[in-house]
Amino acid sequence: MTAVNVPLKRPMLPRDPHEPGRVATPLELLFDLxxxxxxxxxxxxxxxxxxxxxxxxGILGYTMTWFAIWWAWVGFTWFASAYDNDDALxxxxxxxxxxxxxxxxxxxxxxxxxxxxxxxxxxYAVMRLGYVALWLRAAASDPVHRQAALRYAVGVTAVxxxxxxxxxxxxxxxxPTFFLLVICELSIPVWAEGRHGTTPWHRHHxxxxxxxxxxxxxxxxxxxxxxxxxxVDQVGWDVVPLALGGLLLxxxxxxxxxxxxxxxxxxxxxxxxMFSYGHLVIFASIASLGAGLAAVVDAVHGEGDGVTAVxxxxxxxxxxxxxxxxxxxxxxxxxxxxxxxxxxVGAVGVAVATTLxxxxxxxxxxxxxxxxxxxxxxxxxSGH
Numbered sequence: 415m416t417a418v419n420v421p422l423k424r425p426m427l428p429r430d431p432h433e434p435g436r437v438a439t440p441l442e443l444l445f446d447l448x449x450x451x452x453x454x455x456x457x458x459x460x461x462x463x464x465x466x467x468x469x470x471x472g473i474l475g476y477t478m479t480w481f482a483i484w485w486a487w488v489g490f491t492w493f494a495s496a497y498d499n500d501d502a503l504x505x506x507x508x509x510x511x512x513x514x515x516x517x518x519x520x521x522x523x524x525x526x527x528x529x530x531x532x533x534x535x536x537x538y539a540v541m542r543l544g545y546v547a548l549w550l551r552a553a554a555s556d557p558v559h560r561q562a563a564l565r566y567a568v569g570v571t572a573v574x575x576x577x578x579x580x581x582x583x584x585x586x587x588x589x590p591t592f593f594l595l596v597i598c599e600l601s602i603p604v605w606a607e608g609r610h611g612t613t614p615w616h617r618h619h620x621x622x623x624x625x626x627x628x629x630x631x632x633x634x635x636x637x638x639x640x641x642x643x644x645x646v647d648q649v650g651w652d653v654v655p656l657a658l659g660g661l662l663l664x665x666x667x668x669x670x671x672x673x674x675x676x677x678x679x680x681x682x683x684x685x686x687x688m689f690s691y692g693h694l695v696i697f698a699s700i701a702s703l704g705a706g707l708a709a710v711v712d713a714v715h716g717e718g719d720g721v722t723a724v725x726x727x728x729x730x731x732x733x734x735x736x737x738x739x740x741x742x743x744x745x746x747x748x749x750x751x752x753x754x755x756x757x758x759v760g761a762v763g764v765a766v767a768t769t770l771x772x773x774x775x776x777x778x779x780x781x782x783x784x785x786x787x788x789x790x791x792x793x794x795x796s797g798h
Contacts, residue, residue, distance in 0.1 A: 422502045425555040426548075428614040429496060436619040438626060441508055442494060445487075448512040450630055452483045452519035453697075457634050457705045459526045464709035464726060465718030473726070474589075475526040476705075480698040481596055482518060482534070486511065486541040488690060489570075491623045492603075493545070495615040497552050504551075507544050514540030530588060535581055542574045552613075559613050565606035573598045600691065612686075621676040624693055628671055631697050634704030635664045638711065653714060655779040660707050662782025667700060667734060669789045674742070685744045695737045702730035710774050720774040727781055728765035732758035735788075753788045760784035 429436075456479045463472020490511055498504065517537025524531035546567045553563035573595060580591055607613060639660030676689065706727035713720025739754035761781055768777040 420500065420502050420505070424499055424501045426497050426499050426504070426551040428552075428556050428559065429498060429616060431496075431614040431616050433616060436616045438619070438622060439494075439498065439500070441500070441505060442491075442498075442623065443626075445490065445508060445512060446627060446630060448515050449483060449487050449627075450633075452479075452515055452522070453631060453634065453701055455519045455522040456480060456483065457701045457708075459522055460702060460705040460726075461708040461712075463526065464706065464723050465712045467719050467722075469719070469722045469726065472526065476702070477698065478592055479518075479522055479525055480701070481694065482538055483515075484694045484697055485599060486515060486518070486538070486545075487627065488693070489542075489545050490548075492613070492615055492620065492690070493548055493552075495619045495623070496613040497548070497556075504548070507547055510544035510547075511541045514538065514542075514544065530581070530585075532581065535578060539574055539578060542570050542577075546570050546574075562606050562613055566602065569602035569606060573602065604687065624676065624689075625672070627693075627697065628700070629668070631700045632664050632668060634701045635660055635667075635707060636704075638704045638707035639664070652773075652775055653711070654775075656707075656710060656714065656775040659775075659778035659780070659782035662779070662786050663703060663707075663731070666782065666785035666789050667703075670735070670785070671696075671738065673792065685741070688741055688744060692737050692741050695733055699730040699733040699737070703727050703734075706730065707778065710778055713774055721768050724768040724774065724777045724781075725765045727778070728761035731761045731781060731785065753792060757784055757788050760787075 456476060459479075460472050460476040463469060463475070490508070494508075514537045517540060518534055519537075521531040521534035521537060525534050549563045549567040549570070553560045553567065556563065576595055576598070580588070580595070583591055639657050706723045709718055709723035709726070710720050712718040713723060735754035735757040736751075739751050743751055761784055764772070764777055764780045764784065767780070768774065772780070
């Protein structure tokens with residue numbers, strides 16, 4: 415094997431956005447793995463909230479925490495696509511961001527319980543200030559994109575200061591101020607790049623990075639399916655439809671997501687923002703399917719609210735289909751929305767039937783069959 419010498423520091427020059435064969439690096443894969451911990455913790459908290467009949471509060475906490483997880487991941491992902499120079503300082507700053515992610519993961523139970531956590535604020539600050547250091551390095555080395563890089567650094571620092579100040583906000587305004595600051599966060603990239611040209615990300619690399627994270631999130635549903643099978647000895651073979659439905663959901667979602675390449679949505683302009691921001695809904699909704707499925711397993715064992723769990727799964731499945739189809743409608747036109755509408759109507763129909771008495775295990779299987787029917791129709795219509 416050939417040794418790879420990593421310099422301590424070198425200029426953070428922009429990567430070639432048309433570099434052939436650009437793939438995810440081992441550091442990026444490790445970065446994703448760290449975020450798996452936060453995703454799993456967040457999904458587990460939603461699962462427990464449903465089981466304990468606190469679904470509304472659980473969904474709110476889940477959504478708020480998912481934004482922090484996704485925003486930290488997506489910021490580093492786009493930066494790395496444009497400026498990954500793989501020197502030792504870059505690696506160390508990536509480790510700093512990963513450390514902040516683990517701090518955030520550890521704070522998830524407190525966020526669900528109280529809506530506020532000093533550890534969460536500290537973890538998020540570590541992640542975001544590590545991100546600022548990366549942008550300052552880019553500004554120092556890349557005169558062409560210096561204004562955009564400095565705007566990122568200033569914008570992130572300013573909004574992060576507001577997140578820290580929010581610690582002292584009265585509890586009555588915690589939720590409104592959270593969503594206000596979310597709007598501020600989402601505005602930073604638009605402000606930074608809108609007038610000064612886009613930073614040189616690699617669109618095929620970006621599409622691959624989002625695809626890999628989608629596969630990771632699908633693992634949450636796989637895990638819940640395995641848990642269902644483990645319950646055979648306790649409740650009998652009645653859980654088989656539940657496990658089969660979970661597998662059909664994973665296979666179907668994988669098929670729907672990867673039925674076409676996504677790099678056409680990352681070539682700049684409004685559809686690039688739609689692609690990046692739309693994945694917050696896609697990631698969170700897929701993970702909610704795993705949480706809902708785990709809550710259904712609990713209900714089959716006599717614990718919790720299985721009907722609410724099926725509703726969570728139905729809404730999550732609908733949101734994935736509608737968001738993904740909506741992104742592609744920008745390229746293909748509205749004709750591609752019909753399958754997503756069918757999935758949404760079918761999923762809600764299953765949830766209604768569950769409310770009226772459809773057994774939980776068969777409800778999960780029905781959700782899987784709705785998605786399977788859509789995939790089958792696509793394959794037969796396209797001919798391949």
